[in-house]
Amino acid sequence: MLIDTPAFIISEATLKTNLNTLAQLRKHAGCKVLYAMKALPCSHVLEMAKSFVDGFSVSSLFEAQLARDVLGKAGEVHLTTPSLIAQELYELTTLCTHINFNSLSHHELYAPIAKTQTQIGLRVNPKLSFLSDNRFDPCRPYSKLGVDIDTLWQSNLLEKKEINGLHFHTVFSAHDFTPLLKTIEKLRRYFGHQLAQLEWINFGGGYLFQYIDNYQPFIDLVTTLRKELKLDIYIEPGNAVVGNAANLVASVIDCFESEGKNIVILDTSVNHHPEVFEYQRILDMDLHDNMGKYAAIIAGGTCLAGDIFGEYRLRQPLHIGDKVTFHNVGAYSLIKAHRFNGHNLPHIYAQTSEGELRLLKHYGYQDYQQQWLMPT
Numbered sequence: 296m297l298i299d300t301p302a303f304i305i306s307e308a309t310l311k312t313n314l315n316t317l318a319q320l321r322k323h324a325g326c327k328v329l330y331a332m333k334a335l336p337c338s339h340v341l342e343m344a345k346s347f348v349d350g351f352s353v354s355s356l357f358e359a360q361l362a363r364d365v366l367g368k369a370g371e372v373h374l375t376t377p378s379l380i381a382q383e384l385y386e387l388t389t390l391c392t393h394i395n396f397n398s399l400s401h402h403e404l405y406a407p408i409a410k411t412q413t414q415i416g417l418r419v420n421p422k423l424s425f426l427s428d429n430r431f432d433p434c435r436p437y438s439k440l441g442v443d444i445d446t447l448w449q450s451n452l453l454e455k456k457e458i459n460g461l462h463f464h465t466v467f468s469a470h471d472f473t474p475l476l477k478t479i480e481k482l483r484r485y486f487g488h489q490l491a492q493l494e495w496i497n498f499g500g501g502y503l504f505q506y507i508d509n510y511q512p513f514i515d516l517v518t519t520l521r522k523e524l525k526l527d528i529y530i531e532p533g534n535a536v537v538g539n540a541a542n543l544v545a546s547v548i549d550c551f552e553s554e555g556k557n558i559v560i561l562d563t564s565v566n567h568h569p570e571v572f573e574y575q576r577i578l579d580m581d582l583h584d585n586m587g588k589y590a591a592i593i594a595g596g597t598c599l600a601g602d603i604f605g606e607y608r609l610r611q612p613l614h615i616g617d618k619v620t621f622h623n624v625g626a627y628s629l630i631k632a633h634r635f636n637g638h639n640l641p642h643i644y645a646q647t648s649e650g651e652l653r654l655l656k657h658y659g660y661q662d663y664q665q666q667w668l669m670p671t
């Protein structure tokens with residue numbers, strides 16, 4: 296089928312495989328699963344996910360509203376954010392079933408109001424760093440994310456039964472459960488029997504369940520905690536739901552040499568996946584071949600000199616009109632995409648399990664105009 300590029304293509308088969316994996320884990324471990332919708336809040340994904348999960352986890356009022364648009368009255372909505380504000384609190388309590396406060400000051404200010412409507416949790420910073428890049432590390436020094444575990448211990452909030460649950464989220468793209476086991480061990484060492492005062496613990500996201508072979512350590516951990524402490528365990532994966540479930544297809548719009556290197560300009564750009572630029576991430580590309588004889592700098596079409604996907608090796612030179620596909624771009628790409636330079640957002644397609652492509656949404660000048668044309 297002919298597709299208009301740039302195209303963001305969501306694979307329904309991969310999405311279902313990921314959701315099934317999580318549903319199996321939910322069944323075997325007895326944990327609850329929330330989709331962290333900030334990774335890709337597209338309603339098509341939310342609609343598909345909702346029958347596999349217990350609800351969605353959100354980071355803002357807009358996400359909570361969209362979650363309810365899709366869920367209706369059913370299902371759980373858990374909010375975790377450092378950006379809670381008084382003016383939004385009431386509405387959030389009508390949308391969310393659980394609110395995790397990021398600090399003791401927010402807990403003190405807002406828990407008395409929120410607790411009549413929702414479950415109250417606290418995000419704890421267990422101060423165990425598992426990431427070398429501190430831009431991603433919620434346990435970095437002077438972290439703004441969560442209550443310092445020592446401070447929480449001193450506050451005595453667990454003993455006083457001032458919270459219903461604890462939340463932590465400390466890893467990013469983890470391929471095994473070691474960080475989780477160490478974190479729980481530390482929480483147990485600090486709080487011991489006080490954990491049994493809680494109704495739930497939320498392990499956050501950050502684990503790439505689709506790439507983990509052995510779930511047994513996770514299943515054993517959850518089973519033990521549920522049995523010994525009589526509480527519910529939540530996980531809230533984002534990347535593990537959508538990360539490998541979308542591709543970005545682009546067309547080559549120019550090819551030329553610059554000081555002896557081949558430059559290939561695409562009709563997409565880092566506008567459509569800002570983390571490529573922000574974190575200098577190299578995406579998997581279908582035509583890349585380590586043994587390829589040709590090298591080309593694959594670049595986006597904006598005015599930014601660093602709007603480059605990277606230098607890839609190819610078997611054959613590319614030509615205007617050729618297509619390239621970047622894989623595994625489901626998470627944190629489209630949601631961060633913008634229209635810098637007046638470039639349109641990608642067309643969004645779903646690829647059905649039968650392989651058919653269906654256009655879900657396309658944007659046009661009207662959308663750009665609506666954003667930037669101010670009332671006179």
Ligand SMILES: *Cc1c(COP(=O)(O)O)cnc(C)c1O
Nearest residue numbers: 331375464499500501532533534
């Ligand atoms: C981002 C985030 C998630 C989801 O993380 P993934 O790496 O996409 O699994 C879950 N919980 C919280 C609090 C987050 O900030």
